[in-house]
Amino acid sequence: MKTLLKELIRHAADRAHAAGALPHDLFPEAEIDVPKVEAHGDYSTNFALVAARSQKMAPRQVAEALCAHIADPHGLLARTEIAGPGFINFFLRPSAWLPLLAAVHDQGPRYGSSDLGRGTKVQVEFVSSNPTGPLHVGHGRGAAVGDSMARILAASGYAVQKEYYINDSGRQIQTLGRSVLLRYRQLAGEAVSFPEDCYQGDYIVDLARELRARHGDALLTAEEAEGVMRCARYAADTITAGMRQDLLDFGVAFDRWYSEQSLYDTGRVEASLEALQARGVVYPQDGALWFNTSAFGDEKDRVVVRNNGQTTYFASDIAYHQEKFERGFDRVIDVWGADHHGYIPRMKAAVQASGVDPARFEVILVQMVNLLRGGAPVAMSTRAGEFVTLSDVMKEVGRDAARFIFLTRSADSTLDFDLEVAKQKTNDNPVFYVQYVHARISSILRKAEGTGLGFTGWDAAGATCLDTPDDIQLIKTLGRFPEIVAASARLLEPHRVTFYLLDLAAAFHSYYNRQRVLTDAPALTRARLSLITGVRQVIRNGLELLGVSAPDVM
């Protein structure tokens, strides 16, 4: 619709210039907007305001010249008016909206999809939690944001790969192994103290118990280093498998799980350090090897090899991101917890130093989740091993509620997640509000089929019955969906789809209470069945982008 109006304005401007009403033929890019106030029309353009300067005319004069030369070949317009400082407002005829509904029926499950990305290869890496403990609520938010973002990008014409980076190397894995081994010894009756810097959670004891069940006391007699390593490997593998299962239960399936350790095993880390050396961006100091990231905008230089000879996490991350771009991704998007924001400049520096445009590497920062129960904070302490896991939350509130609620805020905002609200089957719970639309419409369609009046396909002529303001309002809302998805993809903001669905749901519930679908007039009934079938399709498509189910019965 916007593109049609843009053409219409373009032609009017050319005609006005040809007729001498506008002196210059260079017209700046004008916006077509949906005004906030209904009295300002269905669409509005600031053409006259932006063109005023180059035309050396008052905005309202420009607007008048343009309006006088508008041709309307498709018969879209009921009327146009000039308002305020020089806005041109377009009021469309009811029939002008029907093609939007036709598009929903025509495209079905693909409605909302676009070719925005033109096949651009994008990788979305998210969650990537250390395999040292189960996923908690914060990871859930990252999972919901990352997975939804990937779905939205895929629907927008990008070739998307979802990846999980397993930090299965380094010190925290050593600590994990040590923690399990100590618990293992305790279970065997040894009186060993359990240090504070070890992982405290009960799951460590469970892992130790499993190892004893398998190997008995065998690890007691093994070399210390050997024992730690075997415990570490077992624990990391088991925890990773558990995370994979939790994520699958959450509706998140990764295309690839990428091991940090593999970067060492294949010599990638060493190779990328050598490459940095060849570029002259690293230097030795105080026995360590430093990367001069400050030359690329970071606030200080960073260590890549410690003075004990061990590489830092940063070193393997450099290798990892280099390797990502070598795999041919045009864009690499990482979803990180906001507590890692300080890491962005050095990662950008690393990308740039590798000869890749740093704009191709983007980070979505996701703010914290405050877990509440009935308005009161739920106490959580990773240190003491007390936390509510993602799995616990899913068991309590269900997958759909969890995913949806995680996406009811901009990623930039901290999120209050109230377990009691998430369970409620009331107005307070946004996910049911949206799903209820799908169930309600399904119910009407079942009833219609029972009376032999089922929806039989789009009928352009019959649809002209849809002429009340309520009908048109609903169709307009459906028509916004594609641009919402596109904006969401462009701005990397999945919550836009959530808010749109709440809007659409409100529009439908309102419609439902004001208009009847199943009436005594067969033609009107058929037309309205085609309308609500379209609404159901869009609800379904939108929920699919969020990874939330669309139930037929509630």
Added chain:
RNA sequence: GCCCCCGUAGCUCAGUGGAUAGAGCAGCAGAUUCCUAAUCUGUUGGCCGCAGGUUCGAUUCCUGCCGGGGGCACCA
């Protein structure tokens, strides 16, 4: 001290430079002989944190301050 995010109605939050800033919740008053009341309708409620700047136009962009949260390792 430096960096990032937030600050918009009583509460929780939308708002990619446009006109009279919106929604939900809470409060108040209503709606179902009829397609699912997990719904709807009406209504009260604002110095868009403060001060400058850019612009025809700023809640939106820039700078400084104030308040809240997070981060500033040869941990990850």
